[in-house]
Amino acid sequence: MSPVSFLLVDDLEENLLSLEALLRRDGLNLLKARSGDQALELLLENEVALALIDVQMPGLNGFELAELMRGNERTRRVPIIFVTAGTADVQRRFRGYEAGAVDFIQKPIEPDILRSKADVFFDLYRQRQQIAGQRDELEAQAQALKEADRRKDEFLATLAHELRNPLAPLRHGLDILRRDPDGEGSAEIRDMMDRQLVHLVRLIDDLLDVSRVSQGKIELRKDxxxxxxxxxxxxxxxxxxxxxxxxxxxxxxxxxxxxxxxxxxxxxxxxxxxxxxxxxxxxxxxxxxxxxxxxxxxxxxxxxxxxxxxxxxxxxxxxxxxxxxxxxxxxxxxxxxxxxxxxxxxxxxxxxxxxxxxxxxxxxxxxxxxxxLASTPEPATDVEQPSASAPAASAKPLKVLVVDDNTDLAFMLGMMLEEMGHEFELAHDGHKALQAARHYRPDVILLDIGLPGMDGYEVCRAFRQEELFKDTPIFAQTGWGQSRDKAKASEAGFDQHLTKPVAFEDLEKLLTNVTVSSASPN
Structure with a gap:
């Protein structure tokens, strides 16, 4: 906090030195003037908490200086204590108070009286500084909140605009394909829809990534x-x-x-x-x-x-x-x-x-x-590669149980599985999934996390408790894709964690691995 300044005005140097000696304290800056003109210059250059002004001075006397101070917007509120050599009569006191004085002190000055009066104005100014600082801080916070609110509104408007950009051609493409799925240009429309979907996913991924980085939740896998x-x-x-x-x-x-x-x-x-x-x-x-x-x-x-x-x-x-x-x-x-x-x-x-x-x-x-830059890595030791002529494991259709409360999404996953050459059965909540699995005996279970009643974690743990499904590959498919979500899925017993929307190629690769694994000799 900046020092508090008092102005001492007296034409005699020894009086100024005496006042300075009596008032000196930590945090107090004493400005000294030997004339009214010099005092006005100091007042215009400094913020003053109190002016101690001698009444009898050559040139501008104390009353005239006070009247000039009251006529200036910068100095009109500075408290004034007049210092007088004798008892001021009623007329002189009236003129002093009219000029803006808050008090009179008689010479010779009583040190304790002077200090007690000065302490009042020192503390008052400190309080004003604190209030002003708090006001500035509140104004800065209000401005920051206003700016944050403006940026939030701009971001939400931009987000809506950017999400609509890929959604609009997807909507139009679907409308066209619904009317004529095999018409001229249908292949180009599907390619366009695929590009727009990739763009939409990238927008969401970037938004999630910047949030994770800001919260320190991204861990680099350095190599x-x-x-x-x-x-x-x-x-x-x-x-x-x-x-x-x-x-x-x-x-x-x-x-x-x-x-x-x-x-x-x-x-x-x-x-x-x-x-x-x-x-x-x-x-x-x-x-x-x-x-x-x-x-x-x-x-x-x-x-x-x-x-x-x-x-x-x-x-x-x-x-x-x-x-x-x-x-x-x-x-x-x-x-x-x-x-x-x-x-x-x-x-x-x-x-x-x-x-x-x-x-x-x-x-x-x-x-x-x-x-x-990093140093050049050591040459890798040659590792025996599998023979190029080794026969690939023969692919076989898998029975896949798809569990998702979004019926449209579950059906589309089923269509994807059929396109890959696999079979599927659908269930839309945890209890039905457990019942369906017991009679369907799936090779793989695709299990949503956000299910009504039992969530996906509970359903996975229930599967793992049954001897029939303790080794069945269970893949989580969910919109939650942060590190803690993947860790939670692993703890619940999932083999893999897939973030929606699951790409055709990624799912096909996982299921191929399951096929190869099941075809490998024990």
Missing amino acids: RIDVEGAVRSAIEASRPLIDQSGHLLTVDMPQERLWLDADHTRLSQVIANLLNNAAKYTPAGGRIGVSVQTDGDEAVIAVSDNGIGIPAQMRSQVFQLFTQVDDHLDRAQGGLGIGLALVRQLVALHGGTVEADSAGMGSGSVFRIRLP
């Missing part, structure tokens, strides 16, 4: 990886969006292999987000570049474009959550404003930094990731 492999994976993931906009992509990789201690999946996600960002903010037919080089003991991964650029005032804000450049909204392909925030957080978890550079609007952008 010694080659930078080029991560870059190639990112390009593969972003290629549809780049090609869709007709961009030319150039890749510049060093001849030598560069190694990092990193999570391959997360690093690929970071680079893919930057590539997607470049594709969105570059007009059709633009140029996008990816380059990798070394700078000292760091690997530098740069993603550049010749797009619409970043205004100077936004360069420091683009990595903030839910931030988008306003001028870009009508030309970009949308987004939630979380991609770059996620990039920064994931790069920081790898011990690196990311920066944005742009010469301004219309000049394109460059995003550079800097990550610490």
